[in-house]
Structures are given as C-alpha cells and as structure tokens.
Amino acid sequence: MAGKKERSIWVFGDYRDYFENRVTLQLLSRANELAGKIKATVAAVVFGNNVDEWVGEYIAHGARKVYVIEDPALQDYSMETYSILMERLARKHEPEIILVGATTFGREFAPKVAKKLGTGLTADCVGLDINKEGLLVQMAPSFGGNLLAEIVTPVHRPQMSTVRPGTFQEIPHDNQAAGDVIRVPLPRDLPKDRLRVISAKRWEQTGQRLEDAKVVVCGGRGMGSRAKYKKLFELAELLGGEVGATRPVVYSKWVDEEALVGQAGKQVAPEVLFSFGVSGAIQHTAALSEADFIIAVNKNANAAMMKMADVAIVADAGQLCTALIRELKDRIRH
Numbered sequence: 001m002a003g004k005k006e007r008s009i010w011v012f013g014d015y016r017d018y019f020e021n022r023v024t025l026q027l028l029s030r031a032n033e034l035a036g037k038i039k040a041t042v043a044a045v046v047f048g049n050n051v052d053e054w055v056g057e058y059i060a061h062g063a064r065k066v067y068v069i070e071d072p073a074l075q076d077y078s079m080e081t082y083s084i085l086m087e088r089l090a091r092k093h094e095p096e097i098i099l100v101g102a103t104t105f106g107r108e109f110a111p112k113v114a115k116k117l118g119t120g121l122t123a124d125c126v127g128l129d130i131n132k133e134g135l136l137v138q139m140a141p142s143f144g145g146n147l148l149a150e151i152v153t154p155v156h157r158p159q160m161s162t163v164r165p166g167t168f169q170e171i172p173h174d175n176q177a178a179g180d181v182i183r184v185p186l187p188r189d190l191p192k193d194r195l196r197v198i199s200a201k202r203w204e205q206t207g208q209r210l211e212d213a214k215v216v217v218c219g220g221r222g223m224g225s226r227a228k229y230k231k232l233f234e235l236a237e238l239l240g241g242e243v244g245a246t247r248p249v250v251y252s253k254w255v256d257e258e259a260l261v262g263q264a265g266k267q268v269a270p271e272v273l274f275s276f277g278v279s280g281a282i283q284h285t286a287a288l289s290e291a292d293f294i295i296a297v298n299k300n301a302n303a304a305m306m307k308m309a310d311v312a313i314v315a316d317a318g319q320l321c322t323a324l325i326r327e328l329k330d331r332i333r334h
C-alpha cells in the first residue's frame with residue numbers, strides 16, 4: 001500500500017436545517033453501497049463552528065471518516081470560503097467521488113468546487129450507480145424530464161454530483177458506529193471573503209409549501225409589473241393555493257427565489273395550476289409534469305404554455321387576474 005492513496009467517496013456535510021434536510025444522510029447511505037463496489041472508504045466533510053454534533057451524526061449514519069475544519073470564522077455557510085476549503089482538501093486527498101445534496105447551497109457550492117478542480121459535475125441526480133468499469137453512473141433527468149441521462153466522468157477526477165433530496169433512504173442511526181475524525185486547521189492564507197453576513201433571519205414558511213400545494217398560481221413576465229404580479233397572492237389566497245414564479249420574475253425581484261418553479265427551482269404537483277403570462281420554456285415546464293390540470297392565460301395563443309394547457313385563455317394576464325378575484329369575492333359574498 002506504500003504510496004498508494006486510499007480510494008474514497010466524500011459526502012459534503014450540509015447540516016443546515018438538519019431535521020428537515022436529510023440529504024447528507026441519504027447520500028452517506030448510498031455512498032456506502034457504492035463504496036462496496038469499488039472498495040472505497042466513505043468520508044463526510046464538515047466545515048463550520050461547533051460541529052461535533054454533526055460529526056457524530058454522520059458517523060452514526062455511515063461515515064467511516066470525517067474531515068473537519070472547525071473555526072469561529074466558519075460559523076456562517078460561506079460559498080467562497082467553503083468552496084476553497086473543499087478544493088484544497090480534495091487536491092490533497094484525491095477522493096474518487098464527491099457527492100453534494102442538491103439543496104439551495106449545494107447547487108451553487110458543488111459547481112464552484114468542480115470548476116476549481118477542473119472536473120465535471122452532474123447536477124440534480126436522481127440515481128447513482130457504479131458501472132463495469134468502476135465509474136460513477138450519474139442519472140439525471142434531461143430534455144425537460146423526458147429522458148433520464150446516464151452520465152459518466154471517464155477522465156477527470158473527482159467524479160462529482162449533486163443529488164436531489166429524497167432520492168435515497170438514510171441508514172438508521174447507529175450509536176455503536178465508529179469513525180475516524182480528521183481535524184484540519186483552518187488555513188491562514190484564505191482570501192478575504194467578499195461577502196460579509198451582517199445578520200441572518202430565518203425565512204418563515206407561511207402557509208403550505210409550494211411543492212405540496214393543491215392549487216398553484218404561477219406568474220411570468222407577462223404579468224407586466226411587480227404590482228400586478230402581487231395580485232396573484234390575493235387570487236391564490238381566495239383559491240387556497242400558493243404562488244409560483246418564472247425566472248424573469250425572480251430576477252426582477254417581484255418575489256423571492258423561494259417561489260421559482262422550474263429546473264432551477266421547485267417541482268410542483270397541484271391538482272390545478274394557473275399560469276399567467278408564462279411563455280412555457282422547457283426549463284419552467286420541466287417542473288409541471290405532475291400538475292393534473294393546467295389553465296393558462298396568455299395574450300399569445302401560440303405560446304408553448306398555452307399548447308400544453310388543458311384550458312388556454314387568450315387575454316391580458318393582469319386584467320384576467322383582477323376579474324377572477326372580483327368574481328371569486330362576489331361568490332363568497334353571495
């Protein structure tokens with residue numbers, strides 16, 4: 001073994017919202033199954049401050065090794081610093097595979113690390129396996145979810161994937177499990193973080209989650225303005241639903257990113273989806289495949305969204321929204 005590096009599969013320890021966000025544990029579980037096929041060790045990587053609790057949890061859920069960089073300076077998740085730390089650790093220890101949960105953080109963090117390491121990354125995987133050549137097979141929906149692509153990274157290392165939460169089952173907590181903890185000091189030569197967290201406030205979930213809503217009212221650029229888009233909230237409330245958005249709406253800051261529906265946002269599965277002023281780009285409609293019934297409003301009858309709708313109404317989105325609100329209020333009154 002002299003001089004030969006141990007093969008390893010790393011899982012990034014994303015411990016924020018630990019009790020709801022189980023993706024790290026799910027990845028540790030799958031990593032163990034994959035490790036058996038390529039004779040590798042499973043390691044978790046944890047950055048932060050006062051992280052012992054998570055280190056213990058990861059060992060109890062299948063990590064045989066945990067690399068820890070702990071320092072008060074790492075209290076807040078920092079995209080820049082964390083990606084540099086991951087790059088340096090990976091360059092030193094040369095893991096075969098790095099798995100990251102496709103959380104809001106992971107979806108930005110993993111590509112940054114992959115870029116720094118000069119390797120590939122398959123985003124939003126829904127399956128992982130090892131093929132006959134010992135390569136990681138990364139299964140990811142493509143072409144708007146119509147195809148499941150099996151992607152391998154034959155040359156560059158590490159092989160990197162982000163994986164959707166809920167894809168794998170976590171291994172039950174095992175108090176008897178043992179693992180090595182490798183504490184790595186925080187490098188002193190890190191560039192100054194360009195981002196400084198002044199305060200952090202938890203985003204309060206009001207009402208139901210967009211992903212679980214039975215009625216979703218989704219607005220696109222065709223709503224015309226922030227003020228008109230905000231009317232959708234009134235309509236959604238009357239219908240007992242939640243409000244979604246397309247990317248231009250989020251970029252225009254008419255609504256928070258939490259409302260983004262699509263490839264880069266949330267998947268929805270309502271009984272009824274209202275779509276106001278949405279063109280129907282594949283990156284958006286990829287997240288609508290589970291919607292039972294779609295009502296689209298667009299001034300262009302040929303918009304892709306109108307073609308895929310069960311009911312397509314050619315109208316001004318803002319005006320129709322106002323008219324619907326009026327009608328629903330009238331019905332409630334009488």
Ligand SMILES: Cc1cc2nc3c(=O)[nH]c(=O)nc-3n(C[C@H](O)[C@H](O)[C@H](O)COP(=O)(O)OP(=O)(O)OC[C@H]3O[C@@H](n4cnc5c(N)ncnc54)[C@H](O)[C@@H]3O)c2cc1C
Nearest residue numbers: 220221222246247262263264277278279281283284299317
């Ligand atoms: C890698 C990548 C990932 C992406 N991920 C996502 C994602 O997750 N979610 C997402 O939504 N997009 C995503 N996009 C962007 C996507 O490609 C589209 O650009 C976006 O969905 C278009 O949003 P829109 O329909 O609101 O705007 P537009 O395409 O500008 O469409 C506006 C629509 O409103 C109609 N309209 C205009 N005025 C009115 C009116 N007065 N009344 C009624 N209708 C009107 C127009 O006819 C048009 O159909 C992604 C793109 C890339 C490259």
